[in-house]
Every structure is written in structure tokens, then in C-alpha cells.
Amino acid sequence: MSKEPEAGAERKSERKSLRPLAALAPYLGRYRGLVAGALVALVAAAVTTLALPMAVRRMIDHGFSESDAGFIDTYFMMLAALAILLALASAFRYFFVITLGERIVSDLRREVFDHVTHLSPAFFDQNQSGEIVSRLTADTTQVKSAVGATASVALRNLILCLGAIAMMIYTSPKLSSLVLAAIPIIVFPLVAFGRSVRRRSRQAQDTLASASAYAGEAIGAVRTVQAFNAEQSARDRFGSAVETAFGAARSAILARSLLTGFAIAMVFGSVVAVLWFGAQDVLSGHISAGTLGQFLLYSVFAAGSLGSLSEVWGELSQAAGAAERLTELLDERPAITAPARPTALPVPPRGALDFSDVHFAYPSRPGYRSLNGLSFSIRPGETVAVVGPSGAGKSTILSLILRFYDPTSGRVMLDGVDLRSADPEEIRSRIAIVPQDVTIFASTIADNIAFGLPGASPERVRAAAKAAQAEEFISRLDHGFDTMVGERGVTLSGGQRQRIAIARAILKDAPLLLLDEATSALDAESEKLVQKALDGLMGHRTTIVIAHRLATVLKADRILVMDHGRIVEEGTHQSLVRQGGLYAKLARLQFDHGEEQSTAAQ
Numbered sequence: 001m002s003k004e005p006e007a008g009a010e011r012k013s014e015r016k017s018l019r020p021l022a023a024l025a026p027y028l029g030r031y032r033g034l035v036a037g038a039l040v041a042l043v044a045a046a047v048t049t050l051a052l053p054m055a056v057r058r059m060i061d062h063g064f065s066e067s068d069a070g071f072i073d074t075y076f077m078m079l080a081a082l083a084i085l086l087a088l089a090s091a092f093r094y095f096f097v098i099t100l101g102e103r104i105v106s107d108l109r110r111e112v113f114d115h116v117t118h119l120s121p122a123f124f125d126q127n128q129s130g131e132i133v134s135r136l137t138a139d140t141t142q143v144k145s146a147v148g149a150t151a152s153v154a155l156r157n158l159i160l161c162l163g164a165i166a167m168m169i170y171t172s173p174k175l176s177s178l179v180l181a182a183i184p185i186i187v188f189p190l191v192a193f194g195r196s197v198r199r200r201s202r203q204a205q206d207t208l209a210s211a212s213a214y215a216g217e218a219i220g221a222v223r224t225v226q227a228f229n230a231e232q233s234a235r236d237r238f239g240s241a242v243e244t245a246f247g248a249a250r251s252a253i254l255a256r257s258l259l260t261g262f263a264i265a266m267v268f269g270s271v272v273a274v275l276w277f278g279a280q281d282v283l284s285g286h287i288s289a290g291t292l293g294q295f296l297l298y299s300v301f302a303a304g305s306l307g308s309l310s311e312v313w314g315e316l317s318q319a320a321g322a323a324e325r326l327t328e329l330l331d332e333r334p335a336i337t338a339p340a341r342p343t344a345l346p347v348p349p350r351g352a353l354d355f356s357d358v359h360f361a362y363p364s365r366p367g368y369r370s371l372n373g374l375s376f377s378i379r380p381g382e383t384v385a386v387v388g389p390s391g392a393g394k395s396t397i398l399s400l401i402l403r404f405y406d407p408t409s410g411r412v413m414l415d416g417v418d419l420r421s422a423d424p425e426e427i428r429s430r431i432a433i434v435p436q437d438v439t440i441f442a443s444t445i446a447d448n449i450a451f452g453l454p455g456a457s458p459e460r461v462r463a464a465a466k467a468a469q470a471e472e473f474i475s476r477l478d479h480g481f482d483t484m485v486g487e488r489g490v491t492l493s494g495g496q497r498q499r500i501a502i503a504r505a506i507l508k509d510a511p512l513l514l515l516d517e518a519t520s521a522l523d524a525e526s527e528k529l530v531q532k533a534l535d536g537l538m539g540h541r542t543t544i545v546i547a548h549r550l551a552t553v554l555k556a557d558r559i560l561v562m563d564h565g566r567i568v569e570e571g572t573h574q575s576l577v578r579q580g581g582l583y584a585k586l587a588r589l590q591f592d593h594g595e596e597q598s599t600a601a602q
């Protein structure tokens with residue numbers, strides 16, 4: 001999805017036609033029963049349709065000239081039986097084909113989502129989440145219509161077309177040779193047209209995906225948009241994105257209309273010309289009127305199905321574009337994976353952490369080093385605070401500990417094991433984090449707390465909430481722990497969200513605790529209470545505390561002072577203040593009023 005592969009895919013898609021749809025074959029393979037049912041119904045419907053003209057010929061040539069009324073009755077009975085058979089086959093075809101489409105798209109949606117959740121944060125730094133969601137919804141829907149309705153129409157028309165051509169040759173080889181001579185003249189331009197439709201459809205879909213991504217972002221941040229009176233500019237931006245998408249869609253539609261019109265004109269034009277020759281043959285007595293009637297019906301079938309084929313070809317091409325984008329997404333490999341034979345972390349966990357000469361640049365910003373030769377060690381059970389100016393690289397340290405990214409050079413080790421050689425899932429199972437941006441899901445409070453430990457008993461959830469000083473506000477909500485919180489927790493205050501996150505971490509009870517500005521949104525009173533809860537939690541486990549408010553780090557065993565991606569000072573509060581460096585400067589700025597220091601030092 002990044003720029004390079006996108007350009008490559010574009011080039012490929014111009015060369016290939018429906019090949020991306022082949023990626024769906026494994027999915028079809030899972031439902032052989034449905035596929036077989038669909039094929040049987042398809043063939044039955046086509047054969048029944050092809051039998052109709054023969055009955056018609058017999059009726060024209062013999063039926064009306066016979067005085068025997070029973071003869072006509074027999075033919076009509078046969079026609080009625082064929083009609084019933086056709087109706088049944090069509091109903092079954094619809095059932096099998098549409099079920100197959102729905103089934104496959106459900107599998108595909110699940111697989112794409114599963115895959116996306118495994119991709120590394122680096123992927124999400126470079127791709128908009130809205131665009132990924134659009135692939136998950138719009139592209140899979142397009143694939144569904146291809147696998148379902150469109151493919152069955154295409155297949156039915158293909159069988160019908162081939163069958164009708166065969167029957168045309170059987171009925172009148174001479175007239176058929178005239179028709180067949182016309183086919184290449186019709187088909188070549190169609191293929192060329194099809195390519196251009198495909199390219200335009202992909203453009204339309206791409207512009208629509210970026211418009212939806214923008215809409216997702218603006219709607220998600222609607223409060224910010226309104227607070228800045230930015231509705232008009234958001235509307236303009238989305239409006240122009242939608243118009244661009246419409247322009248791209250219109251050009252695809254125009255190409256498709258031309259394709260359809262051209263196909264029909266060519267096909268029916270040649271049918272009329274051929275029939276003129278047929279009429280001459282009937283007049284000169286070379287063939288019977290019934291035979292010409294039969295030939296006429298077969299050529300109408302062949303032409304009609306060819307016309308429909310050209311129409312669904314466009315749709316299939318569109319679906320091929322969608323399948324291609326989904327395949328691209330499924331082919332995206334996570335940057336962070338478990339090694340083939342991961343080194344097991346020691347049991348029981350100790351919680352020792354080492355950074356040795358770590359350099360790191362985010363993959364989305366390779367030219368800028370966020371960490372610059374960072375080295376430090378944290379002993380099991382130690383509480384270490386990391387402070388420093390904004391952008392110094394504090395949160396980046398936590399991202400590396402969670403192995404969201406690998407260092408550009410140097411090593412990060414947990415309990416003596418290089419994170420690169422361990423299984424990321426095992427690493428993360430030993431870490432509880434209270435992040436800077438707390439994520440609350442649109443679910444109940446209890447679900448949100450139990451997020452870190454699915455299946456936790458209600459008692460444990462309650463105990464964790466209590467320890468995080470969250471029980472009181474939760475009990476005041478309408479339905480207590482069963483209260484639904486809005487998307488991203490909009491119905492909670494910042495401090496309440498933070499306490500939910502703390503409860504989540506308490507419940508997870510992991511040996512390594514990472515607190516990134518965990519109490520920044522709390523008032524002084526709650527902060528003191530939560531701090532007490534956290535103190536209890538930190539007591540027996542390794543903890544890294546990131547905080548701008550120095551009052552919250554006074555009790556740390558050690559303070560690391562960071563600037564420009566490296567550690568510039570290290571020590572306790574007192575020793576650092578005495579050194580008179582960056583920390584002393586930050587402390588002076590914050591504690592100058594004196595009162596905070598006295599409260600915090602208590």
C-alpha cells in the first residue's frame with residue numbers, strides 16, 4: 001500500500017485482465033458443494049434454454065401444418081416442462097451463487113481484518129486507517145458481487161453463447177461461417193475497451209477510498225472540527241474529494257457505456273446482415289422457414305449473451321481491481337514477527353531491562369533519529385522515571401520495549417533476552433501499559449477494564465477498578481459497570497478514561513509496568529489517590545514512569561533525563577537538582593512556587 005508497490009500494482013493491473021480474481025480460488029475451494037450446485041444449476045438452465053429453439057422449429061415446420069391437434073399439445077407440454085425446468089434451475093442457480101458470494105466475502109472480510117490487526121505500527125504510520133476500512137467494506141462488497149451475481153451471469157452467458165454457436169453451426173454451417181467471421185471484428189475492440197474501463201474503475205475506487213478516509217477522520221474528530229468552526233472547510237474538502245471520485249467514476253461509466261453500446265451495435269448489426277442472407281436462402285428453397293427460425297433464435301441467444309458478457313466483463317474487471325487491492329493488503333508482511341524459533345523468556349519473569357547503544361528512526365521518517373545512542377539498565381523491581389522536554393524520545397522508548405518497532409542499531413533486552421529473538425506476544429504478555437492516549441472502546445465499562453485480561457471475573461474487574469480509584473465514579477453511572485461508553489469513550493472525562501486505563505493495567509498484573517503520563521489528566525486529589533494505587537502496584541515490579549509533572553516522579557528510585565534521543569543526566573531528584581543541569585532547570589520552572597514541592601515531597 002505504500003507508494004512503491006502501488007505504482008507497481010498499477011502497471012501490473014494494466015497488463016493483466018481478470019487475473020487478480022484467481023486469488024479467490026482458494027476460497028471457492030473451501031465450498032465445493034456450493035460451487036458444484038451452482039455449476040449444475042447453471043448448465044441445466046443453459047441446456048434448457050438451448051433446447052427451446054429446436055421445439056420452435058418443429059412447431060413451425062410440422063406443428064401448424066398437421067391436422068392432428070394432439071401433436072401440437074405434445075409440443076406445448078414439452079415447452080411447458082422446459083419452462084418449469086428452466087425456472088427451477090434458475091432458482092437453484094440464484095440460491096447457490098448468491099450464498100457462495102456472501103460466504104466468501106464473509107471469509108475474506110474476516111481474513112483481511114485478522115491480517116490487518118497483525119501488521120506492525122510502522123504500517124499504520126504510513127497508511128490511513130480509513131482507507132484500510134474502505135478496503136474492508138467497499139472492496140469486499142465489490143468482490144462479493146463478482147463472485148456471486150456477476151460471475152454467474154458471466155458463466156451462464158458464456159455457456160449459452162458457446163452452446164448457441166455450436167447449435168448455429170449444426171443448424172446452418174453456411175450462415176454460421178458468416179457470423180463467425182464477424183466475431184474477431186467484435187471481440188478485439190471489446191478487449192481493448194475493457195482494459196481502459198478497468199484502469200478508470202481503479203482510479204475511481206482509489207479516490208473514493210481517500211475521500212472516505214478523510215470523512216472517517218473528520219467525523220471521528222467532529223468536536224475539534226466544530227470547536228475551530230472548521231465545518232465549512234471540512235465540508236469543502238470532503239465535497240471536492242467526492243466530486244473528484246464522481247469525476248473518476250463518470251469517466252469509468254462513460255467508457256462502460258461506450259463499451260456496451262459498441263458491443264450491441266456490432267453484434268446485432270452482424271446478426272441482421274446474416275439474416276438477410278438467410279432470407280435469400282429460404283426464398284431460393286435451400287433451407288426451411290423453421291430452420292431459419294431456429295437459426296434466428298440461436299443467433300439472438302448468442303448475440304444477447306455476448307452483449308451481456310461485455311457488460312459483466314466491465315463489472316468483473318472492477319471486481320478484479322478490488323481483489324487486487326485486497327491481495328495487496330493480504331500480502332503486506334508485518335515488519336515485526338516472531339523468529340522461527342523464538343528464545344523463551346526466563347520463568348519466573350524478573351523484569352530486568354537493558355538498552356544498549358540504541359539508535360532509532362521511525363520508518364516513516366528514516367532521516368530523523370528519535371533515539372541517538374541510548375543506553376541504560378533497569379534492575380528487577382526498580383522504579384525509574386524518564387523525564388525530558390517534549391519530543392525527547394520518551395514515548396519512543398516504550399514503543400521499543402513493546403517491540404512495536406526494532407531499533408535501527410543496538411539492542412533492547414528483557415530479562416537478558418534480545419527482544420528481536422523473542423516472540424512479541426510473549427514480550428507483550430509481560431507488560432502492562434497506561435498510555436498517553438487512552439483508548440476506550442465502544443462497549444461497557446467492565447469490558448473496557450477486562451480488555452487486558454479477557455474473561456476476568458466480575459470480582460477481579462471490580463477490585464481493579466477499586467484499586468484505580470475508579471469504582472466511585474463507575475457506581476454513579478446509570479448502569480454501573482454495565483454502562484455503555486460512547487465510541488472512544490467520549491462520554492467519560494479525561495481523568496475517568498485514565499482511571500479505566502489504570503484499572504486495565506492493574507488487572508493485567510504484569511511484571512513490567514509502563515506509565516506514560518498516566519496521571520496527567522487527574523486533578524490533584526484524584527492524582528494523590530491514584531498515585532497511592534500505583535505505588536502499591538509498582539512496589540514489587542519493574543516500572544518506567546514518564547511524566548512531565550516532576551512531582552509524580554519524586555519517589556522514583558532513579559530519574560533518567562532525556563534530551564534529543566539520549567540520556568543527558570541520571571540520578572535522584574536531590575542529586576540532579578544539585579548538578580544544576582537540564583533537570584534542575586525543569587525543576588526550577590515547576591517548583592518555583594514552592595507549594596507543589598512541599599505537597600509532593602510528603
Ligand SMILES: Nc1ncnc2c1ncn2[C@@H]1O[C@H](COP(=O)(O)OP(=O)(O)OP(=O)(O)O)[C@@H](O)[C@H]1O
Binds near residue numbers: 391392
Ligand atoms: N509514529 C511516529 N512516526 C514518526 N515520528 C515519530 C512518531 N512518533 C514520534 N515521532 C517523533 O519522534 C520524536 C520523539 O517522540 P516521542 O513521542 O518519543 O517524544 P516524547 O519525549 O514522548 O514527547 P512528549 O513528552 O511530547 O510525549 C519526536 O520528534 C516525534 O516527532
